[in-house]
Amino acid sequence: MRRILFALFMLPVLYVSALAGDAEIKAAQDTIGAQIEAFKRGDDAAAYGYAAPSIRNIFPTLEMFMSMVTSAYQPVYNPRSYAFGKSEEVGPASVVQQVLIVGPDGKDYEALYTLERQPDGSYKITGVSLKASNSVST
Structure with a gap:
């Protein structure tokens, strides 16, 4: 009987815990999507706003950030399509998210994003690793 009561008590705890994880993942995905959409519409300042303070320290101006993005991350900057x-x-405050991208050249890429929750609760992008994918787009 004790085990049954314990199990019944733990179900809501596990469910709420799973929901919290889902909310964190969703928030991170929203950040990535918002940055990619900002790039697509040419709003470079908004895209820069999704970069974490550590990235802003490395690229302290919008011009420096955009120079890095346009030279090394064309598939992220100008994707034909993307999916999580x-x-x-x-x-407790870090998410790694894979993004599958069809680049402007029609080739498949895999981007691995790292994000951290900021003191204000938002997620900011701390890094992106980009590589050509072995899959084929249709």
């Missing part, structure tokens, strides 16, 4: 892949909460 695997995601993982790697800490």
